[in-house]
Amino acid sequence: MKAGNGLKALNAGLLAFFAIFFVLPILTTVKGAFFGPDGSFSMEFVLEVFANPIYGEGLWNSLWLAAWSTVGCLVVALPLSLIYVRCDYPGRTILNTLMLLPMVLPPFVGAIGVKAMLGTTGSLNSLLSGLGLMDSSQPIDWLGHSQMLGIVIMNVLHLYPILYLNVAAALGNLDPTLEEAAANLGCPPLKQFFRITIPLIMPGVFSGGTITFIWAFTELGVPLVFEYDRVTSVQIFNSLRDLSGNPFPYALVVVMLTCTALFFGLSKLLFNPSATGGGGGGRASMGREIKKLPASTGTLCALGFLSVIMLAVLPHAGVVLLSLARDWYGSVLPADFTMAHFQGALGHELTLRAVSNSLKYASLATFLDLVIGIGIAYIVVRTRLPGRQFLDAMSMMPLAVPGLVMAFGYLAMSREGGWFHWLRIGEDPVVLLIIAYSIRRLPYVVRAASAGLQQVSPALEEAAQNLGATPMRALQRITLPLVAPNLIAGGLLAFSFAMLEVSDSMVLAEQTRHYPITKAIYSLMASLGNGPSLAAALGVWAMIFLGVTMAGASILLGKRLGTLFR
Amino acid sequence: MVSISILNLTKRFARQTVLNQVSLEIEQGELFFLLGPSGCGKTTLLRHIAGFYEPDSGQIFFGPHDVTNVPPHERHTGMMFQSYALWPHLNVNENVAFGLEERSVPKSEIDHMVRDALEMVQLDGLGKRRIAQLSGGQQQRVALARALVIRPQVFLLDEPLSNLDAKLRLEMRSEIRRLCKQFGLTGIYVTHDREEALAMGDRLAVMDGGKIMQVGSPMEVYRHPANQMVAEFMGETNLIPGTVGRPCSREGLHDVETAAGVIRGRPSGDDFIPVQGQQVLLSIRPEALTFGLVGDTPNRFFGHVASATYLGSTVQYQMECAGGVTLKMSELNPMFLREPDGEQLRMMVSTRDVVILRR
Known part of the structure; x- marks a missing residue:
């Protein structure tokens, strides 16, 4: 299709937007890490991160956290997605939907519940001493000794849906005849799985694994709530207090970003589509016959799904209990x-x-997302403008760049004396927060919009133009109404995630009167009196809210909801 | 290299019966075709033979062995899939070697056999290529080599040529048939392309609605269709309704009264003996009609040219005949075109080319 000047201007504008609000913050941070306060280049700050035992330990812990969280997610997601794609068991559809439930339950809120249940005077210890298994005067500090474990468990319970969706999609797209061909040539079923199925779904496993790993590596909310400060993310957060002139936070952020980029690049290199001959298992050339399990095995499978879901919901059930409890101290239940x-x-x-x-x-961030997202999707799907592939890749990059890094970058970029100081109107972070939120969640909107545009034939728009509609009118009357469900769903996702965004909120909202929900929950938790209960109640409100919007999005998008997280 | 017997095979998906009491005998070493429109059950039948489906009832025998419940990986069949089903994570050599590895053939022998197999399909030197680097025709040859390198006892082909362009398809037809005969394979070939079946098959079965309509040699099925479905599916034909008249003096022939006059033909199948007054259909292929003189037949039509389509090797006429009957006829190697000018022409057809079908 011929691109008009308007589209060219839009293309240039979008590229500029990314340059200023995505690339520049990262560059500013990188610069801060290599140039001291006096403006001289130096490697010492970055090297100090590795030399300093506290920073070194934090980095090491972050890597372990991420690795174990990813392994944990894999252990949960791989068998379950295999069962889901291949077999029929009672409650298959509803259980599959419920598997995604943890996505809407913010782990950082869940951590409050975990503390209530696993703290020294929490449910578990009360239960143990009630059963006579523990001396109540010497309670076990579950979270004290194994904070790492607690964080890993929270991460796994929150992040397994990402891998589950990716693996299930990879398995679903796998052409069944590829396995049949192996069977035909004498390969028994189990061996087929290892020789054919596993290698072909590896791209899906890795793309899900990469997101999980990066997410866990940079997770800020959960370790904060667990008061575990020996991870890089929390160290960065804590060092924000003395940002001016101190290059170490910059250095830490740069090291974190480098690790993320390395891992991302490595997974792309090792498991890019062409390494498996392009397109993985390809499109399924025929439908797969879903195996009907006998009643006993089927029930067992359903129970497996159910227990994972229950486990994932447990921390949040704790939050609900906490929010309802008049007094919850030293007892199993309030x-x-x-x-x-x-x-x-x-x-x-x-x-x-x-x-x-x-x-x-x-809501402002969502509006910005929709405007930018539609623009990008339209340029990428419908035009041949130069730079569109770059735009496409850029719009997906925020998935790979930790929120903490971005938040830090905005802070650094808008420091006093910098070009972009005006972005902080007075001390109000509203502009920065909106931009931060929208950049972070832009990938979902772009994916949703491109998916919609790809399904709408350009001929429909051309027919409208043929009958006398201007290109803009055609877009407005034909294309936009047809992709509206996708846009609404993408917008809902962006909105609900923005409502519960942790890292940007923690870093960018500095004064009480500018606190968004997440930071309010965090500060309430630390306050005395009924603070934690209020925090829990606020968390429950947030979960209800998020649940409703996600349900709306999934109804609108149907089965395609999963594609947004890949 | 075994014979295959299929006994009363029935398969239902949900409520739809995809195979309905199908029975077939396929002889050792023959290239047998399953032919029919899409949805007729031919692929389902092939997948039963490969072992990917278990029948609701009925049995499948390879030689004397009942293989109905044998899993696919123990059936020792070689299959070519419509999508080729080449594994994208393995290269050409690895794809072809797969079946040999599963059979624990020693490594040195595998290398040798893979090289021979690729040479056989004229892909020597491409062993290290990735599947995505091959053209459609080359992928097809890899699939062929992969299925044949294991020397299967049954060779199964599921519309293997449907994704190729016309020229390659012709080339591969003779190639596949040559290899089947060279190895003496019992081959079962599924297609909806009747030309493919006529050109390549020793025998063929026409299927429709999950049932076998007719089994026979290509010429038998084309010239002596068992019913209207087979007559129409195997090629263009003229179907003329009529009523059986008085028995004819000549053995096995019957006169049928039609709107265009009395036509003499023979019934389809030995078990069909038309009785006087019965409503029947006549099937006459366009190429059986001629403007020339045919001795020994009373069958004549009179009509004029309604339209003519020139196709190079043939010309196809639409003829308006008496009684409102329209006939398609084709003339081979036409020297000139007859104009639709209303001139009455005579067409004749041999009694051997008129098939009486049940109605």
């Missing part, structure tokens, strides 16, 4: 229930402002 915290949460000065702040930031 002794007395009350709705007061919900009212309290809505009445509290901090929370009310936080909710309205979040709504403002998130």
Whole structure:
């Protein structure tokens, strides 16, 4: 299709947007890591990260956390996705939908519940001493000794859906005749799995694994709630207090970014599509026959799914209990229930402002996402403009760049005396937060919009132009209505994730009156009195909210919801 | 190299019966075709023979052995898939070697056999290529080498040529037939392309709606279709309704009264003896009609040219005949075109080319 000047301008504008709000923050951070306060180049800050035992340990811990979280996700996701794609068992469809539930349950909120249950005076210890298995005067500090384990478990329970979706999609796309050909040539079923199936779904496993690894590597909320400061993400967060002139936070961020980029590049190199002959297992040339399991095995499978889901929901059930408890101390379950915290949460000065702040930031960010997302999708799908592949790749990059790095970059970019200081209107982070939120969640909107545009034949738009509609009118009357479900779904996802964005909020909102929900929850938790209960109540409100929007998105997108997380 | 017997095979998917009491005898070393429109059950039948489906009832024998419940990897068949099903993560050599490795053939022998197999399909030197680097025709040859290198006892082909262009298809036809005969393979070939079946097959079965309509040699099935479906599926034909008249004096022939006059033909199949007054259909192939003189037949049509289509090797006429009957006829190697000018022409057809079908 011929590209008009308007489209060319849009293309240039979008590229500029990415240059300023994606590349520049990263570059500023990188520069800060290599140039001291006096402006001289130096490698010493970055090298110091590796030399300093505290930073070194943090980095090491982050890597281990990420590795174990990814392994854990794989152990959960691989067998379950295999069963889902190949077999029929009771409740198959509903269980598959519920498997995605953890995506809507913010792990950082869940961690509050875990603390309530696993703390020294929590449910588990009360249960153990009640059963006479533990001396109540010498409680076991579960989280103290094994904070790492707690964080890994929270990460696994939150992130396994990403791998589950990716592997299930890879298995679903695998042409069944590729396995049949192996069977035909004398290969028994189990061996087929290892010689044919596993190598062919490797790209799917790795693309899911990469996202999981990076997510866990840079996770900030969960370790913060667990008060575990020996990981890089928390160290960066803590060092933000003395940003001016201190190059170490920059150096830490750069090291984190480099690790992420290395891992991302490595996985692309090792498991790029061409390494498996292009397109992995290709498109299925025929439908796969789903095996009907006998009642006993089928029930067992369903129970397997159910227990994973229950486990994933457990921390959040803890949050709900905490929010309902009048007093929960040294007992298995709260002794007395009350709705007061919900009212309290809505009445509290901090929370009310936080909710309205979040709504403002998130809706503006979503609007920005939709405008940019439609623009990018249109240019990528419908035009041959130069730079469109670059634009396409760029719009997916935020998935690979840790939120913490971006947040840090914005902070560095808008420092006093810099070109972009005006972005902080007074001390109000509203512009920065909106841009940060929207860049972070842009990939979902772009994916949703491109998927929609690809399904709408350009001939429909051409027919409208043929009948006298201007290109803009044709877009407005024909194409946009047809892709509306995709746009709404992508927008809902972007919105709900923005509402619960952790790293940007923690870093960029510095004053109480600008706190969004997540930072309000965090600061409530640290406060005395009924703070934790209020935090839990606020968390429950957030979960309800997120659940409703996700349900809406999944209804609109149907089965394609999964494609947004790949 | 075994014979294959299929006994009363029935398969239902959901509520639809895809195979309905199918029975077939396929002889050792013959290239047998399963032919039919899409959805007729031919691929399903082939996949039963390969072992990918288990029948709801019925049996399959390879020689004397009942293989109905033998899993696919123990059947020792070689299959060519419509999509080729070449593994993208393995190169050409590895694809071809796969079946030999599964049979624990020693490594040195595998190398040798793979090289021979690739040479056989004229792909020598391409062993290290990735599948994605091959053209469609080359991929097809890899699939052929992969299926044949294991010297299967049954060679199964599922529309293997449907993704190739016309010229390659012709080339591969003779290639596949040559290899089948060279190795003495019992081959079962699924296709919806009747020309392919006529050109390559020793025998063929026409299927429709999950049932076998007719089994026979290409010429038998083309010239003596068992019913209207086979007559129409195997090629262009003129179907003329009529009523059986008085028995004819000559052995095995019957006169049928039609709108275009009385036509004499023979019934389809030995078990069909038309009785006077029965409603029947006549099937006459366009190329059986001629403007020339045919001795020994009373069958004449009179009509004029309604339209003419010139196709190079033939010309096809649409003829308007008496009684509102329209006939398609084709003339080979035409020297001139007859104009649709209303001139009455005579067409004749031998009694051997008129088939009486049940109605």
